[in-house]
Amino acid sequence: MRSGAENLKKSGRPPTTREIAAACGCNQSTVSQALRDHPRISPARRREIQEVARRMGWRPNAFASAYMAHLRTQRLPSYQATLAFLTTHAGSPHVKDLPIYMRRHFNGTRERAEELGYALEPVWLHEPGMSGRRLNSVLRNRNIPGVIIPGILKPTPLFGQFDWSRVVAVALGFSLTEPDIDRVAVRTTHGFDLMLHRAVELGYRKIAVVVSHAYDHRVDHGVLFPTSYAQQHWPRSQTIETFCFPRPDESEIPRIQDWLRRYRPEIVLGEDIVWRSINAMGWRMPRDVAFISVDRLPDWPDIAGFNQRHELHGSVAVDLVVGQLLQNQRGLPAVPRCVLIKGCWEDGATAPPRTS
Secondary structure, three states, X not given: OHHHHHHHHHHOOOOOHHHHHHHHOOOHHHHHHHHOOOOOOOHHHHHHHHHHHHHOOOOOXXXXXXXXXXXXXXXXXXXXXXXEEEEOOOOOOOHHHOOHHHHHHXXXXXXXXXXXXXXXXXEEOOOOOOOHHHHHHHHHHOOOOEEEEOXXXXXXXXXXXXXXXXXXXXXXXXXXXXXXXXXXXXXXXXXXXXXXHHHHHOOOOEEEEEEEHHHHHHOOOOOHHHHHHHHHHOOOOOEEEEEEEOOOOHHHHHHHHHHHHHHOOOEEEEOHHHHHHHHHHOOOOOOOOEEEEOOOOOOOOOOEEEEOOHHHHHHHHHHHHHHHHHOOOOOOOOOOOEEEEOOEEEOOOOOOOOOO
C-alpha cells in the first residue's frame, strides 16, 4: 500500500476519496468527514486517515473550503464541533464573573461560533485538579479541536504541560506570552493617539494619561509609546503628563488622587479605577475635570472614550480558528499571526468641547 501511495503522489494527481478509502479500509463518507475534521469521526481515526491521505499526496483545497463555507452561509449551519473558551479567573468558573471586556470577548466569540455551526464551551483552568494532562483529556473526550484564550487573569503553569499539537489555539490580547500563538488584539497605539488628538480637538491643553503599569503591559506597552511620542514632538502649548501606578487596585486610589490634586489636569485619560478615584474625590465631571475612558463600554454611553470593540475580537478569533480547522492545521504556528483591531472614538458627556 505504501508503494501505491508513493506512486500516486509522484504522479502529481491528488487522490480521490475513493482511493483514500480503499487505502484506509473504510468508506468514502468516513474519509470525507475525517478530512473535514468532523466530530463524528474519532480524533485518532481522523489523524490516521489524514496521515494516509497526505502520504498519497492529498492537500487541503482552500478554494473548495471557501466554497463550502459560502454554501453553509446560505442555510442554517448544522453542528460542526465545539470550541473551548479557556478562562483563568482566580476563584470562579462562571463567565459572568469575568471582567466586562472578557465577557464581551465571550459574547462575540459565541455569536460568531453559532453563525458558523460551532458550540462554545467555557473551560476553567483553575478548577481543582486541573493540569495540562487533564486539559488534554477534557478536550479530547469532548472532541474539542479549537481553543480561544481571552487573556490571563491568574497565571497557570499548565500551558507548559499541554499538548498543543492536537488543537488550533488563538489568544485574545497580549497577556499570554508563552507559547507564542496566533492572537487578536486592539491596536492600542492607534487608540491612544486617537484619544490624545481628540482631547486637543475638543480644546483641552493640560492632558493627563493615568493608567496602571499592568494595563500598559497587558496591551504590549501601547499606552506609553504613543504618549511619549506626543510629549516629545507635539507643540509645547500642549502639556501631556503621565502617571503610572502598579495595578488597578483599590489600594492605589489615594496615590491617584494625590497626583491629580497636584497636577490639576483639564482632562484625564484613564482606566475605570481612575474614574472611581475622581468620583471619590468629589470632583464633578466634566465641570471640575473632563474624562476619557481608555476602554469605553456601551453600558455607560455618557462616558466619552475609546471603544475597543471587544466583541469583534472574539468574532475574528473564531474565524482564525475555523479557518485553520478547515485547512486541517493543528499545533503551534511556525510564524504566529497577530490581527490588530482598530477601535473607534465615542463621544460622551464627560468630555464636551472646552469653552474657556
